[in-house]
Amino acid sequence: MLYEIRDLKQRYGKGPLSLDIAELSIRSSGITGLVGPNGSGKSTLLKVLSFLITYQSGSIIFDGLPSEGREGAIRREVTYLLQDSYLLNRSVYENIAYGLKLRGDVPDIKERVRESLTQVGLDPEKFAQRPWYQLSGGEVQRVALAARLALRPRVLLLDEPTANVDEASAQLVMEAAVSAANEYGTTVIVATHDLAWLYEMSTDVVSLYRGRVVGSGAENLLQGKWRLTGGYMVREFIDGQAVFAYQPQSGRPNAAMLNSAGVRLFVERPDAAHDMNIIRGRIVQMTLERATDSVLVSIEVGENVIKTRMEAAELNRLELCPSKMVYLTFSYAAVRWI
Ligand SMILES: Nc1ncnc2c1ncn2[C@@H]1O[C@H](COP(=O)(O)OP(=O)(O)OP(=O)(O)O)[C@@H](O)[C@H]1O
Structure with a gap:
């Protein structure tokens, strides 16, 4: 070092x-x-x-x-x-x-x-x-x-x-x-x-x-207005979609980090699951990442860009490319308060 x-x-x-x-x-x-x-x-x-x-x-x-x-x-x-x-x-x-x-x-x-x-x-x-x-x-x-x-x-x-x-x-x-x-x-x-x-x-x-x-870069910062509704933290995007998270254990929440490792992509809408966010967005960028040899996919959801890493083979299998609409899933617990 x-x-x-x-x-x-x-x-x-x-x-x-x-x-x-x-x-x-x-x-x-x-x-x-x-x-x-x-x-x-x-x-x-x-x-x-x-x-x-x-x-x-x-x-x-x-x-x-x-x-x-x-x-x-x-x-x-x-x-x-x-x-x-x-x-x-x-x-x-x-x-x-x-x-x-x-x-x-x-x-x-x-x-x-x-x-x-x-x-x-x-x-x-x-x-x-x-x-x-x-x-x-x-x-x-x-x-x-x-x-x-x-x-x-x-x-x-x-x-x-x-x-x-x-x-x-x-x-x-x-x-x-x-x-x-x-x-x-x-x-x-x-x-x-x-x-x-x-x-x-x-x-x-x-x-x-x-x-x-x-963090180390591939985290997503979900800044903006979160409000407490029905015991959950909720962040609404301008396109009307919303993301849910658990309340912070203590203190006042500032901003939320979503680790890219917790995000999965689907072409078809997946079945709903307990405490799981399912949102839709458009792929805006795909970049081969030198450090990990995987592909970093950036997806636009409302006014936010959410990033996730994928293996190239998985990308090819799903036939993903920029401009394609996809579904993203991540659990409420994948959102961490900072
Ligand atoms: N010379 C200075 N005197 C007083 N405060 C400063 C000075 N330089 C930076 N700051 C403050 O320190 C904090 C960090 O600023 P810094 O410029 O390091 O951020 P940054 O991440 O490089 O921002 P940007 O992307 O806008 O360049 C800010 O709150 C800024 O207002």
Whole structure:
């Protein structure tokens, strides 16, 4: 494991806790996707992992040793790419060479710049001497990534790296990050809403909600208005369908998680069963998931998307494909309160 976090609490000023993580491990050379609604703490966690901000309590073990007192040294091994990158007011070449020159330990800077430009899909002959203002938004983001890859970082932290770039650039950014993990053993951690990152590229997924780690990604967050009716919790969707769950044991329910493992799909309406939800939805996406080698199926139900994993053979047997209507079943007990 590269990071081992225990009992970490972080808040900005006198505000509420923005991170409250009992335990989280991030393995070396993997691609970890961070997922969660806006404000759930993804960017804050990236900043903590890069030691750019401090936390109030808890501990982080980095590479087997406590991080306390080593923050400066760790910061040199970690590099951080934001959603919108800024380049120095110089050529592409100078932007990438800058960090290498600061380090002073790279014998062939020219070659390293060429390699990293090629890695992000930019032809060095065409791009190296271009000034920054002759680049598109997607190219700026790729040059910024190339500048980080050139450093061969131990850890590459990416915060919504493909949110504001064209589709081709987004694909190249993803591929470059994956190749850094595979070729140089870089540990990649990416905060994103992009399902392709999360389920095609990631080897691990961490789900955050209100600063806490609530699962490993394929859980479904059923936010919104739940009401208590006849001893059950009920959540109505805009299409008139409703989902039932047992009441939480204690405390006020915030949001509900439905683990994808509890969801089954049928083409024909299955028979009703005791304390079992049966709802209808449309398949909107199917993604081969690298980490598990199964297929993640996303089904739209009212204003929600519910995800479930299936074996490819089972998908073929049921002849499922995007746009097909299906029935989903899950027991009332499959809904967990967080
Ligand atoms: N500099 C700051 N000062 C005060 N509060 C902050 C600061 N940055 C973030 N927060 C708060 O910390 C919480 C977590 O925010 P964070 O940006 O980490 O979430 P996020 O999951 O990255 O959200 P998004 O997907 O919108 O980027 C939020 O409640 C946010 O308002």
